[in-house]
Amino acid sequence: MMSSTAPILQVHDLVTAFDTDAGRMTAVDGVSFDVPRGKTLGIVGESGCGKSVTAFSITRLLPQPHGKILGGRIEFEGKDLVTLPHEDMRNLRGNDISMIFQEPMTALNPVQTVGKQLAEAILLHEDANLDTVRARCLEMMKKVRIPAAEQRLNEYPHQLSGGMRQRVMIAMALINTPKLLIADEPTTALDVTVQAQILDLIKDLQSDLGMSVILITHDLGVIAEVCDEVAVMYAGRIVERASVYDLFANPRHAYTRGLLDSIPKLDSTPKTKLKAIPGNVPSIADFKPGCRFAERSGREHTLQELGTRPAFVEIAPNHLVENCPVCVS
């Protein structure tokens, strides 16, 4: 029996790579984190840091044939998802683990009504009678607060606004009451008021259904709003992991500090320029063995620091950091 306090998901030293024309490139390079039961873990970092590749490794939806998990374990309820047979993984997806994306149209079928798609999501995993299926679809549409839910079931995705489509995708993801929801930039494409509504919805549904959530975002504001714990990713690695409170109160890695400094503050003088982190995330072809934030940190690193991966250490209780002596203070 799994203890009910054990994390729902434990990722140990995950390594995921792509075979490209220029050779094998490691996008996720030894990443470890836990998702506590009934809590939300945020994964934050700029575009290209490996957040989505981490999510697609967990759900085993990496682009084929080029994407490969090369090492590590992904333990979900006592099973290692890295080695789980394809058939079992298919059963798990959409049932125990569900995923939502930035762009709902990639997950919704444009030529099927919303009701039919929701019903199919149920029938893929169980033999329920049609009255039960219909009742569950309607209940879920109401749970995600879609007005005139009954009528919307007969509509096609293009008849809905972006925010409503995102609600339908959430309804589809949650229809089989998954234990873990992975939300990859679920609000990035929406305008701010709709963003806030969708985040509130995810938060409410999470406590209502007792799910665990991984929320992927480049926006620390979103993390502050919804997450309990946070993992900061940079260039294929996690550079810092802590509770949201500790991360905001006491960020230790220069990259985390840079991300925090780039959030607009309510109390800053009007027209103050935000401090952007100079430069860009390196492409996977240019990942270095040592501290990968070195060239953007503005601080001199020794050859040793550039050449050797810093240890990932618990710098304070439950607060872990990739301990580059230059970038961590």
Ligand SMILES: Nc1ncnc2c1ncn2[C@@H]1O[C@H](COP(=O)(O)OP(=O)(O)OP(=O)(O)O)[C@@H](O)[C@H]1O
């Ligand atoms: N199919 C692929 N083939 C080769 N490289 C890829 C492929 N998919 C992603 N990558 C590379 O893997 C790295 C991580 O990408 P990933 O999409 O996980 O980043 P991300 O942090 O989720 O950013 P975004 O928010 O832009 O999705 C990037 O450098 C990206 O170019």
